[in-house]
């Protein structure tokens with residue numbers, strides 16, 4: 001439970017420019033609108049201002065007015081309760097002439113409030129307390145047997161969260177809620193986990209159960225999608241219009257965030273890049289298909305490959321183990337080359353279809369050497385439509401193996417603070 005901050009480095013290496021949205025000025029006073037509508041309007045303005053301050057800390061009131069199209073009076077009114085509860089601070093920059101307040105700086109106070117981020121993986125749970133700007137301050141976690149009932153694991157999650165809150169001494173009134181990143185699709189209300197591939201869980205009322213036991217509001221989301229959101233709001237994807245996040249652990253999944261919104265495709269909510277067919281007549285996949293990318297890029301297939309190549313397979317990161325063994329062994333190098341080519345084929349489909357500005361590599365992939373990122377970028381560029389080749393940018397995610405905690409926390413922040 002040691003405090004652990006997080007440092008960020010830009011991922012793509014290219015200068016990125018934020019485009020100012022074109023916003024029409026709005027009239028703030030409509031005497032005929034109902035109180036309910038006014039409250040909704042006020043809350044949506046609050047969210048708009050907070051999201052802007054999250055993206056660009058330290059803007060002045062005048063800059064916020066210019067960006068949002070709201071009047072300075074409205075901004076003062078909307079921000080006042082946030083200043084009162086400590087989540088926002090105003091700092092007056094005194095002008096050199098000593099007249100007026102030419103630039104009142106408005107900033108979010110990151111540690112004024114927190115959310116709890118929870119990642120439920122296939123056999124392990126990580127819990128963290130994360131501030132308003134996505135920095136994790138305290139963590140804990142536990143492992144569980146994958147055959148255990150969801151109820152038993154959720155009860156342990158509740159105990160773990162309650163214990164962490166008690167140990168850290170965070171005032172409950174400063175906890176806004178809890179976000180749970182789960183390994184499968186969720187219902188449209190973001191309250192239930194519908195099913196998982198690697199755990200025998202079906203239609204689990206995660207939010208209801210945890211709310212009852214922990215006493216905080218809970219929101220639930222697909223783990224990979226929530227990690228993509230964390231990268232887009234607080235990580236290497238900050239300020240970009242479109243970010244894809246690839247996550248390799250038990251399987252291979254992807255999440256996409258466009259204009260700050262996580263892509264919610266169909267029923268599943270994540271992009272099943274692992275089940276793209278990348279080899280004709282390849283191995284049979286757990287999904288029933290043949291030659292899927294997961295037949296070479298999943299935890300199980302990586303450990304099997306290590307066994308087949310007579311390398312130790314009981315390693316913490318089988319992907320990195322394979323890459324480092326390839327340096328000394330031609331047979332391993334040939335397997336790594338085949339794996340890289342198939343990975344590039346899968347990524348090229350993603351790029352040709354969606355062309356994200358940045359693709360971040362997470363899970364086991366977050367620890368690959370820089371040379372591998374370069375090789376994979378080159379191989380992907382070769383496989384995409386020529387005009388978009390230069391736009392292919394890959395980088396390692398620096399969320400590390402706690403990506404799901406940041407993911408859950410980001411979903412909670414979006415729901416309970418930045419909405």
Ligand SMILES: [Zn+2]
Nearest residue numbers: 275285287292
């Ligand atoms: Zn498959």
